[in-house]
Protein backbone atom coordinates (compact mmCIF):
# COMPACT_ATOMS: atom_id res chain seq x y z
CA UNK A 260 0.00 0.00 0.00
CA UNK A 261 1.19 3.51 -0.74
CA UNK A 262 1.68 5.98 2.09
CA UNK A 263 -0.64 8.52 0.58
CA UNK A 264 -3.16 9.93 1.22
CA UNK A 265 -2.46 11.27 4.72
CA UNK A 266 -4.92 10.72 7.58
CA UNK A 267 -7.13 13.55 6.37
CA UNK A 268 -7.33 12.06 2.91
CA UNK A 269 -4.96 14.57 1.36
CA UNK A 270 -2.89 13.78 -1.70
CA UNK A 271 -0.52 16.73 -1.24
CA UNK A 272 -2.78 19.76 -1.70
CA UNK A 273 -5.54 17.68 -3.32
CA UNK A 274 -8.32 15.42 -2.06
CA UNK A 275 -9.73 15.93 1.42
CA UNK A 276 -13.37 16.17 2.46
CA UNK A 277 -15.47 19.04 1.21
CA UNK A 278 -18.89 17.83 2.30
CA UNK A 279 -21.77 18.97 4.51
CA UNK A 280 -21.24 18.39 8.23
CA UNK A 281 -24.00 15.74 8.23
CA UNK A 282 -21.92 13.39 6.09
CA UNK A 283 -18.80 13.39 8.26
CA UNK A 284 -19.96 10.62 10.65
CA UNK A 285 -20.78 8.34 7.70
CA UNK A 286 -17.38 8.98 6.11
CA UNK A 287 -15.68 8.41 9.49
CA UNK A 288 -17.50 5.11 9.98
CA UNK A 289 -16.64 3.96 6.48
CA UNK A 290 -12.98 4.89 6.94
CA UNK A 291 -12.76 2.97 10.20
CA UNK A 292 -14.48 -0.12 8.81
CA UNK A 293 -12.34 -0.07 5.69
CA UNK A 294 -9.06 0.40 7.60
CA UNK A 295 -9.93 -2.58 9.76
CA UNK A 296 -11.06 -4.73 6.84
CA UNK A 297 -7.95 -4.10 4.72
CA UNK A 298 -5.79 -5.49 7.53
CA UNK A 299 -8.08 -8.43 8.23
CA UNK A 300 -6.88 -11.65 6.53
CA UNK A 301 -10.49 -12.92 6.57
CA UNK A 302 -11.66 -9.95 4.53
CA UNK A 303 -8.78 -10.24 2.06
CA UNK A 304 -9.43 -13.94 1.68
CA UNK A 305 -13.12 -13.36 1.06
CA UNK A 306 -12.43 -10.62 -1.52
CA UNK A 307 -9.84 -12.78 -3.29
CA UNK A 308 -12.31 -15.64 -3.39
CA UNK A 309 -15.06 -13.62 -5.10
CA UNK A 310 -12.62 -11.90 -7.46
CA UNK A 311 -11.38 -15.29 -8.58
CA UNK A 312 -14.58 -17.33 -8.64
CA UNK A 313 -17.10 -14.68 -9.66
CA UNK A 314 -15.28 -11.81 -11.41
CA UNK A 315 -12.88 -14.12 -13.24
CA UNK A 316 -9.49 -12.89 -11.99
CA UNK A 317 -6.66 -12.93 -12.71
CA UNK A 318 -7.36 -11.37 -16.10
CA UNK A 319 -4.83 -12.27 -18.81
CA UNK A 320 -1.97 -10.09 -20.00
CA UNK A 321 -2.09 -10.60 -23.74
CA UNK A 322 0.80 -10.04 -26.14
CA UNK A 323 -0.83 -8.20 -29.07
CA UNK A 324 1.38 -9.64 -31.77
CA UNK A 325 -0.43 -8.42 -34.86
CA UNK A 326 -0.88 -4.90 -33.44
CA UNK A 327 2.80 -4.83 -32.48
CA UNK A 328 3.86 -5.78 -36.00
CA UNK A 329 1.39 -3.43 -37.62
CA UNK A 330 2.65 -0.43 -35.64
CA UNK A 331 6.24 -1.52 -36.15
CA UNK A 332 7.73 -0.27 -32.87
CA UNK A 333 7.34 -1.28 -29.23
CA UNK A 334 6.07 -4.67 -28.07
CA UNK A 335 2.47 -4.15 -26.96
CA UNK A 336 0.71 -6.00 -24.15
CA UNK A 337 -2.96 -5.66 -23.24
CA UNK A 338 -4.22 -6.12 -19.69
CA UNK A 339 -7.59 -7.70 -20.33
CA UNK A 340 -9.96 -6.06 -17.83
CA UNK A 341 -12.55 -6.35 -20.59
CA UNK A 342 -12.80 -10.02 -19.64
CA UNK A 343 -14.06 -9.30 -16.12
CA UNK A 344 -17.67 -10.27 -15.39
CA UNK A 345 -19.93 -7.40 -16.58
CA UNK A 346 -17.27 -6.34 -19.07
CA UNK A 347 -15.04 -3.84 -17.29
CA UNK A 348 -12.77 -3.19 -14.33
CA UNK A 349 -15.57 -1.51 -12.36
CA UNK A 350 -16.62 -4.72 -10.64
CA UNK A 351 -13.23 -4.95 -8.84
CA UNK A 352 -14.37 -1.96 -6.82
CA UNK A 353 -18.06 -2.80 -6.46
CA UNK A 354 -17.15 -6.26 -5.17
CA UNK A 355 -14.85 -4.76 -2.52
CA UNK A 356 -17.43 -2.22 -1.43
CA UNK A 357 -20.37 -4.63 -1.30
CA UNK A 358 -18.33 -6.82 1.04
CA UNK A 359 -17.80 -3.75 3.23
CA UNK A 360 -21.55 -3.05 3.19
CA UNK A 361 -22.10 -6.59 4.45
CA UNK A 362 -19.54 -6.10 7.19
CA UNK A 363 -21.36 -2.93 8.24
CA UNK A 364 -24.61 -4.95 8.17
CA UNK A 365 -26.23 -2.47 5.81
CA UNK A 366 -29.04 -4.08 3.81
CA UNK A 367 -29.16 -1.39 1.13
CA UNK A 368 -26.65 0.01 -1.35
CA UNK A 369 -26.98 3.04 -3.59
CA UNK A 370 -24.84 4.36 -6.42
CA UNK A 371 -24.61 6.99 -9.11
CA UNK A 372 -24.02 6.17 -12.72
CA UNK A 373 -23.33 8.09 -15.90
CA UNK A 374 -22.99 5.65 -18.75
CA UNK A 375 -24.59 2.93 -16.66
CA UNK A 376 -21.48 0.75 -16.43
CA UNK A 377 -20.92 1.40 -12.74
CA UNK A 378 -24.66 1.05 -12.12
CA UNK A 379 -24.67 -2.37 -13.76
CA UNK A 380 -21.63 -3.47 -11.74
CA UNK A 381 -23.36 -2.37 -8.50
CA UNK A 382 -26.69 -3.95 -9.48
CA UNK A 383 -24.81 -7.17 -10.20
CA UNK A 384 -23.10 -7.53 -6.83
CA UNK A 385 -26.25 -6.37 -5.01
CA UNK A 386 -28.25 -9.13 -6.72
CA UNK A 387 -25.55 -11.64 -5.98
CA UNK A 388 -25.58 -10.87 -2.22
CA UNK A 389 -29.32 -10.16 -1.98
CA UNK A 390 -29.02 -6.49 -1.04
CA UNK A 391 -31.56 -3.83 -1.89
CA UNK A 392 -30.18 -1.49 -4.54
CA UNK A 393 -31.06 1.94 -5.92
CA UNK A 394 -29.08 3.68 -8.66
CA UNK A 395 -29.35 7.40 -9.47
CA UNK A 396 -28.96 8.47 -13.05
CA UNK A 397 -29.48 11.76 -14.88
CA UNK A 398 -32.54 11.60 -17.13
CA UNK A 399 -30.44 12.72 -20.10
CA UNK A 400 -28.12 9.75 -19.50
CA UNK A 401 -31.09 7.42 -19.05
CA UNK A 402 -32.21 8.25 -22.57
CA UNK A 403 -28.73 7.82 -24.04
CA UNK A 404 -28.09 4.59 -22.16
CA UNK A 405 -31.50 2.92 -22.23
CA UNK A 406 -29.99 -0.54 -22.56
CA UNK A 407 -28.01 -0.26 -19.32
CA UNK A 408 -31.09 1.12 -17.53
CA UNK A 409 -32.96 -1.99 -18.61
CA UNK A 410 -30.05 -4.23 -17.56
CA UNK A 411 -30.07 -2.77 -14.05
CA UNK A 412 -33.82 -3.29 -13.81
CA UNK A 413 -33.46 -6.89 -14.96
CA UNK A 414 -31.01 -7.34 -12.09
CA UNK A 415 -33.67 -6.16 -9.64
CA UNK A 416 -32.35 -2.64 -9.08
CA UNK A 417 -34.45 0.51 -8.81
CA UNK A 418 -33.16 3.12 -11.26
CA UNK A 419 -34.17 6.62 -10.23
CA UNK A 420 -33.99 9.45 -12.76
CA UNK A 421 -32.48 12.78 -11.69
CA UNK A 422 -34.11 15.68 -13.48
CA UNK A 423 -31.86 18.50 -12.25
CA UNK A 424 -28.98 20.55 -13.64
CA UNK A 425 -27.52 19.06 -16.80
CA UNK A 426 -29.37 15.78 -15.98
CA UNK A 427 -26.12 13.82 -16.17
CA UNK A 428 -23.54 12.17 -13.89
CA UNK A 429 -22.74 15.23 -11.78
CA UNK A 430 -26.41 15.60 -10.82
CA UNK A 431 -26.76 11.87 -10.13
CA UNK A 432 -23.83 12.05 -7.65
CA UNK A 433 -25.47 14.96 -5.81
CA UNK A 434 -28.72 13.00 -5.49
CA UNK A 435 -26.94 9.87 -4.27
CA UNK A 436 -25.14 11.95 -1.60
CA UNK A 437 -28.51 13.35 -0.50
CA UNK A 438 -29.96 9.84 -0.19
CA UNK A 439 -26.92 8.71 1.77
CA UNK A 440 -27.22 11.62 4.21
CA UNK A 441 -30.83 10.66 4.93
CA UNK A 442 -30.47 6.86 5.04
CA UNK A 443 -26.94 6.34 6.30
CA UNK A 444 -27.94 3.89 9.03
CA UNK A 445 -29.21 1.34 6.52
CA UNK A 446 -27.35 2.34 3.39
CA UNK A 447 -23.84 2.19 1.94
CA UNK A 448 -22.98 4.47 -0.97
CA UNK A 449 -20.83 2.66 -3.58
CA UNK A 450 -18.97 5.41 -5.42
CA UNK A 451 -17.64 4.33 -8.82
CA UNK A 452 -14.24 5.96 -9.26
CA UNK A 453 -11.32 7.52 -7.38
CA UNK A 454 -13.39 10.64 -6.70
CA UNK A 455 -15.45 12.14 -3.91
CA UNK A 456 -14.55 12.71 -0.28
CA UNK A 457 -12.03 10.68 1.75
CA UNK A 458 -11.91 7.65 2.04
CA UNK A 459 -13.31 7.02 -1.46
CA UNK A 460 -10.29 7.96 -3.62
CA UNK A 461 -8.02 5.82 -1.43
CA UNK A 462 -10.42 2.91 -1.03
CA UNK A 463 -11.41 2.67 -4.70
CA UNK A 464 -7.72 2.82 -5.66
CA UNK A 465 -6.90 -0.01 -3.28
CA UNK A 466 -9.68 -2.18 -4.70
CA UNK A 467 -8.52 -1.50 -8.26
CA UNK A 468 -4.81 -2.00 -7.43
CA UNK A 469 -5.26 -5.72 -8.08
CA UNK A 470 -4.91 -4.83 -11.79
CA UNK A 471 -1.33 -3.62 -11.39
CA UNK A 472 -0.33 -6.31 -8.91
CA UNK A 473 -1.26 -8.98 -11.43
CA UNK A 474 0.14 -7.11 -14.43
CA UNK A 475 3.53 -6.58 -12.76
CA UNK A 476 4.05 -10.31 -12.31
CA UNK A 477 2.63 -11.12 -15.72
CA UNK A 478 4.81 -8.71 -17.68
CA UNK A 479 7.99 -9.86 -15.99
CA UNK A 480 7.07 -13.41 -16.96
CA UNK A 481 6.11 -12.47 -20.54
CA UNK A 482 8.75 -9.86 -21.35
CA UNK A 483 11.54 -10.66 -18.91
CA UNK A 484 11.52 -7.19 -17.36
CA UNK A 485 9.32 -4.33 -16.25
CA UNK A 486 7.52 -2.41 -19.00
CA UNK A 487 8.87 0.87 -20.38
CA UNK A 488 5.42 2.45 -20.53
CA UNK A 489 2.03 2.00 -18.94
CA UNK A 490 -0.93 3.56 -20.71
CA UNK A 491 -4.53 3.87 -19.45
CA UNK A 492 -7.53 6.08 -20.10
CA UNK A 493 -8.58 8.49 -17.36
CA UNK A 494 -12.19 9.30 -16.57
CA UNK A 495 -12.28 9.61 -12.80
CA UNK A 496 -9.05 7.67 -12.97
CA UNK A 497 -9.74 4.34 -11.27
CA UNK A 498 -8.57 1.89 -13.94
CA UNK A 499 -5.45 4.01 -14.51
CA UNK A 500 -4.46 4.31 -10.85
CA UNK A 501 -5.37 0.63 -10.44
CA UNK A 502 -2.73 -0.28 -13.00
CA UNK A 503 -0.16 2.38 -12.05
CA UNK A 504 -0.02 1.91 -8.26
CA UNK A 505 2.09 -1.27 -8.34
CA UNK A 506 4.71 0.50 -10.50
CA UNK A 507 4.93 3.94 -8.90
CA UNK A 508 8.23 3.19 -7.15
CA UNK A 509 9.83 1.88 -10.36
CA UNK A 510 11.25 5.16 -11.56
CA UNK A 511 12.07 3.80 -15.01
CA UNK A 512 8.48 2.81 -15.76
CA UNK A 513 6.88 5.77 -17.52
CA UNK A 514 3.14 6.26 -17.17
CA UNK A 515 0.66 8.01 -19.39
CA UNK A 516 -2.97 8.82 -18.60
CA UNK A 517 -5.19 9.54 -21.57
CA UNK A 518 -8.11 11.95 -21.22
CA UNK A 519 -11.00 12.57 -23.60
CA UNK A 520 -10.04 15.14 -26.23
CA UNK A 521 -13.60 15.08 -27.62
CA UNK A 522 -13.94 17.30 -30.69
CA UNK A 523 -10.47 18.76 -30.04
CA UNK A 524 -9.14 20.99 -27.26
CA UNK A 525 -9.74 24.22 -29.19
CA UNK A 526 -13.43 23.31 -29.67
CA UNK A 527 -14.06 23.53 -25.93
CA UNK A 528 -15.99 20.23 -26.26
CA UNK A 529 -13.83 17.71 -24.41
CA UNK A 530 -13.00 16.42 -20.91
CA UNK A 531 -9.25 17.20 -20.80
CA UNK A 532 -9.05 18.44 -17.23
CA UNK A 533 -5.26 18.68 -17.11
CA UNK A 534 -4.84 20.37 -20.50
CA UNK A 535 -7.37 23.12 -19.87
CA UNK A 536 -8.72 22.81 -16.34
CA UNK A 537 -7.78 24.43 -13.04
CA UNK A 538 -7.83 23.55 -9.36
CA UNK A 539 -11.16 23.65 -7.56
CA UNK A 540 -13.61 21.64 -5.48
CA UNK A 541 -16.28 19.36 -6.90
CA UNK A 542 -18.40 16.81 -5.05
CA UNK A 543 -16.26 16.43 -2.00
CA UNK A 544 -12.73 16.67 -3.30
CA UNK A 545 -10.14 19.27 -4.35
CA UNK A 546 -8.66 18.51 -7.74
CA UNK A 547 -8.36 19.62 -11.35
CA UNK A 548 -11.69 20.59 -12.89
CA UNK A 549 -13.17 22.11 -15.97
CA UNK A 550 -14.75 25.32 -14.67
CA UNK A 551 -15.23 28.87 -15.84
CA UNK A 552 -13.80 32.00 -14.20
CA UNK A 553 -16.65 32.05 -11.68
CA UNK A 554 -16.13 28.44 -10.64
CA UNK A 555 -19.16 27.22 -12.61
CA UNK A 556 -18.62 23.66 -13.80
CA UNK A 557 -18.33 23.45 -17.56
CA UNK A 558 -20.17 21.01 -19.76
CA UNK A 559 -17.89 18.27 -21.02
CA UNK A 560 -18.04 16.16 -24.12
CA UNK A 561 -16.69 12.79 -25.14
CA UNK A 562 -17.84 10.05 -27.48
CA UNK A 563 -17.22 7.77 -24.49
CA UNK A 564 -19.58 8.40 -21.60
CA UNK A 565 -17.14 6.94 -19.05
CA UNK A 566 -14.58 9.70 -19.68
CA UNK A 567 -17.16 12.49 -19.80
CA UNK A 568 -16.81 14.11 -16.35
CA UNK A 569 -15.59 17.54 -15.24
CA UNK A 570 -13.23 16.36 -12.46
CA UNK A 571 -10.32 13.94 -12.23
CA UNK A 572 -9.27 11.93 -9.17
CA UNK A 573 -7.16 13.92 -6.66
CA UNK A 574 -4.31 11.40 -6.65
CA UNK A 575 -3.86 11.98 -10.38
CA UNK A 576 -3.70 15.73 -9.71
CA UNK A 577 -0.79 15.13 -7.34
CA UNK A 578 1.17 12.90 -9.75
CA UNK A 579 0.55 15.33 -12.57
CA UNK A 580 2.06 18.17 -10.51
CA UNK A 581 4.99 15.98 -9.47
CA UNK A 582 5.57 14.90 -13.06
CA UNK A 583 5.35 11.22 -12.12
CA UNK A 584 2.51 10.56 -14.55
CA UNK A 585 2.13 12.33 -17.90
CA UNK A 586 -1.34 13.17 -19.20
CA UNK A 587 -2.40 13.60 -22.76
CA UNK A 588 -5.65 13.46 -24.71
CA UNK A 589 -6.97 11.92 -27.90
CA UNK A 590 -10.02 12.98 -29.88
CA UNK A 591 -13.29 11.12 -30.51
CA UNK A 592 -12.20 10.38 -34.08
CA UNK A 593 -8.81 9.02 -32.98
CA UNK A 594 -10.53 6.77 -30.46
CA UNK A 595 -12.94 5.40 -33.09
CA UNK A 596 -10.01 4.73 -35.45
CA UNK A 597 -8.22 2.84 -32.65
CA UNK A 598 -11.38 0.84 -31.97
CA UNK A 599 -11.43 -0.26 -35.64
CA UNK A 600 -7.72 -1.04 -35.61
CA UNK A 601 -7.86 -3.24 -32.51
CA UNK A 602 -11.01 -5.01 -33.71
CA UNK A 603 -9.44 -5.80 -37.06
CA UNK A 604 -5.90 -6.67 -36.01
CA UNK A 605 -6.62 -8.54 -32.78
CA UNK A 606 -10.31 -9.47 -32.86
CA UNK A 607 -10.90 -7.42 -29.71
CA UNK A 608 -13.51 -4.66 -29.59
CA UNK A 609 -12.44 -2.30 -26.79
CA UNK A 610 -14.77 -0.03 -24.85
CA UNK A 611 -14.59 3.48 -26.33
CA UNK A 612 -12.93 4.58 -23.07
CA UNK A 613 -10.19 1.98 -23.50
CA UNK A 614 -9.90 2.88 -27.20
CA UNK A 615 -8.54 6.25 -26.04
CA UNK A 616 -5.57 4.46 -24.45
CA UNK A 617 -5.06 2.38 -27.58
CA UNK A 618 -5.22 5.53 -29.74
CA UNK A 619 -2.36 7.07 -27.80
CA UNK A 620 -0.31 3.90 -28.24
CA UNK A 621 -0.95 4.07 -31.99
CA UNK A 622 0.69 7.50 -31.96
CA UNK A 623 3.82 6.77 -29.98
CA UNK A 624 4.60 3.02 -30.17
CA UNK A 625 6.14 3.37 -33.67
CA UNK A 626 8.82 5.70 -32.21
CA UNK A 627 10.05 2.92 -29.89
CA UNK A 628 11.90 -0.36 -30.50
CA UNK A 629 10.74 -3.95 -30.19
CA UNK A 630 12.72 -4.53 -26.99
CA UNK A 631 10.65 -1.80 -25.31
CA UNK A 632 7.33 -2.88 -23.84
CA UNK A 633 4.13 -0.86 -23.66
CA UNK A 634 1.45 -2.20 -21.33
CA UNK A 635 -2.03 -0.89 -22.10
CA UNK A 636 -4.97 -1.26 -19.76
CA UNK A 637 -7.97 -2.48 -21.72
CA UNK A 638 -10.44 -1.27 -19.11
CA UNK A 639 -13.55 -2.69 -20.76
CA UNK A 640 -15.15 -4.32 -23.76
CA UNK A 641 -16.87 -2.49 -26.58
CA UNK A 642 -20.16 -4.37 -26.92
CA UNK A 643 -21.93 -1.57 -25.06
CA UNK A 644 -20.66 0.97 -27.62
CA UNK A 645 -21.63 -0.69 -30.86
CA UNK A 646 -24.77 1.42 -31.36
CA UNK A 647 -22.86 4.63 -30.66
CA UNK A 648 -20.18 3.67 -33.16
CA UNK A 649 -22.78 2.80 -35.79
CA UNK A 650 -24.33 6.23 -35.27
CA UNK A 651 -20.95 7.97 -35.62
CA UNK A 652 -20.31 6.09 -38.84
CA UNK A 653 -23.80 6.91 -40.15
CA UNK A 654 -24.78 3.24 -40.25
CA UNK A 655 -28.30 2.11 -39.30
CA UNK A 656 -28.47 -1.23 -37.46
Ligand SMILES: *Cc1c(COP(=O)(O)O)cnc(C)c1O
Nearest residue numbers: 494495496497498565612638639
Ligand atom coordinates in the same frame (compact mmCIF):
# COMPACT_ATOMS: atom_id res chain seq x y z
C1 LIG B 1 -16.11 3.84 -16.25
C2 LIG B 1 -15.11 3.40 -17.22
C3 LIG B 1 -13.89 4.09 -17.41
C4 LIG B 1 -13.57 5.38 -16.72
O1 LIG B 1 -13.46 5.31 -15.34
P1 LIG B 1 -12.07 5.33 -14.58
O2 LIG B 1 -12.46 5.52 -13.16
O3 LIG B 1 -11.27 6.47 -15.13
O4 LIG B 1 -11.41 4.05 -14.84
C5 LIG B 1 -12.96 3.57 -18.29
N1 LIG B 1 -13.22 2.44 -18.99
C6 LIG B 1 -14.37 1.77 -18.85
C7 LIG B 1 -14.57 0.54 -19.66
C8 LIG B 1 -15.35 2.21 -17.97
O5 LIG B 1 -16.50 1.53 -17.85
